[in-house]
Amino acid sequence: MASLSTFSTTVPLRVAARPQTYLFLAVRTYSGVAASTINSSCLARHHASPLTNTPKRLISSTPQPQIKEFFPPPANPAVKEVASAWSHPIYTEAQMNNVRVAHREATDWSDWVALGTVRFFRWGMDWVTGYKHPQPGQEISKKFKMTEQKWLTRFIFLESVAGVPGMVGGMLRHLRSLRRMKRDNGWIETLLEEAFNERMHLLTFLKLAEPGWFMRLMVLGAQGVFFNGFFLSYLISPRICHRFVGYLEEEAVLTYTRAIKELEDGHLPEWESLKAPEIAVNYWQMPEDQRTMKDLLLYIRADEAKHREVNHTLSNLDQAADPNPYQTEYQDLSKDHPTKGIDNLKATGWERKDIF
Ligand SMILES: [Fe+2]
Numbered sequence: 383m384a385s386l387s388t389f390s391t392t393v394p395l396r397v398a399a400r401p402q403t404y405l406f407l408a409v410r411t412y413s414g415v416a417a418s419t420i421n422s423s424c425l426a427r428h429h430a431s432p433l434t435n436t437p438k439r440l441i442s443s444t445p446q447p448q449i450k451e452f453f454p455p456p457a458n459p460a461v462k463e464v465a466s467a468w469s470h471p472i473y474t475e476a477q478m479n480n481v482r483v484a485h486r487e488a489t490d491w492s493d494w495v496a497l498g499t500v501r502f503f504r505w506g507m508d509w510v511t512g513y514k515h516p517q518p519g520q521e522i523s524k525k526f527k528m529t530e531q532k533w534l535t536r537f538i539f540l541e542s543v544a545g546v547p548g549m550v551g552g553m554l555r556h557l558r559s560l561r562r563m564k565r566d567n568g569w570i571e572t573l574l575e576e577a578f579n580e581r582m583h584l585l586t587f588l589k590l591a592e593p594g595w596f597m598r599l600m601v602l603g604a605q606g607v608f609f610n611g612f613f614l615s616y617l618i619s620p621r622i623c624h625r626f627v628g629y630l631e632e633e634a635v636l637t638y639t640r641a642i643k644e645l646e647d648g649h650l651p652e653w654e655s656l657k658a659p660e661i662a663v664n665y666w667q668m669p670e671d672q673r674t675m676k677d678l679l680l681y682i683r684a685d686e687a688k689h690r691e692v693n694h695t696l697s698n699l700d701q702a703a704d705p706n707p708y709q710t711e712y713q714d715l716s717k718d719h720p721t722k723g724i725d726n727l728k729a730t731g732w733e734r735k736d737i738f
């Protein structure tokens with residue numbers, strides 16, 4: 383069944399030249415992704431929302447506007463589904479709840495280059511979007527309060543960027559293998575799978591909100607700059623680039639942990655009864671009792687923790703000679719080895735420092 387209702391909201395974006403001014407970026411949010419993904423009480427709340435921009439009369443002679451599917455399934459009647467090459471490993475609830483915000487200490491100058499770049503990007507993103515996280519015990523001002531729509535806008539932008547590094551790394555290693563006529567030792571698959579996984583995060587959020595033209599322009603600009611920057615950087619030092627992605631994923635785990643905490647604390651009421659879209663249920667193979675918005679955020683956070691582990695690990699390796707430990711079959715199965723499943727930092731020899 384088609385989507386049932388929409389509402390619009392605005393998200394502040396700070397203009398560089400005028401520090402206290404905000405651009406307002408329209409994001410249309412689907413409050414009823416599909417009849418099966420939202421319950422009636424939640425729907426009723428959305429109908430009552432002052433943000434609703436379309437008339438919501440229960441009895442009307444005027445046809446209600448229908449939302450078109452943002453990316454509908456193939457229209458060809460002969461096609462039932464388009465299968466993916468990568469099936470997602472199963473995460474248990476306990477494993478996902480065990481994911482922690484963690485940091486790998488920078489140990490040399492190249493780590494500091496990677497960490498410094500990530501910190502600069504984080505600061506820039508927070509500054510441009512007017513984002514502030516309250517310190518423990520501090521009450522955040524209304525201007526900086528995160529709503530469901532602000533979170534979705536942030537997720538969509540960040541996921542559109544997060545899908546770039548794996549594709550660039552995979553592409554360059556593929557070309558290198560062709561050029562040098564040498565095996566790649568299994569890195570390409572993991573990097574392309576990471577890019578695919580990030581794109582699935584993006585597609586999932588796009589079932590919950592549709593970005594406006596300004597947001598699309600921002601994504602276009604960010605992709606143009608980031609793709610080329612990462613491409614050149616990866617040619618110079620793939621090791622620093624994987625470290626950079628490892629630190630970037632530390633930030634992603636932090637971001638999703640904060641969103642989950644806000645949801646648990648009751649600050650995001652519209653998400654409390656919202657169900658995960660069908661695309662997510664199928665991709666993560668979510669059990670029937672684990673299909674809420676909170677579950678979705680737990681799944682995505684666990685993926686980001688996996689990217690954190692994988693990229694920090696790849697950065698520790700000899701980029702030209704070492705096989706990818708995530709694609710390797712080991713002789714001694716009695717030892718702990720890296721796997722494709724939930725993050726397992728112990729197996730990689732990276733002692734994590736939990737932050738909270
Ligand atoms: Fe992601």
Ligand SMILES: [Fe+2]
Pocket residue numbers: 544580631634685686689
């Ligand atoms: Fe990620």
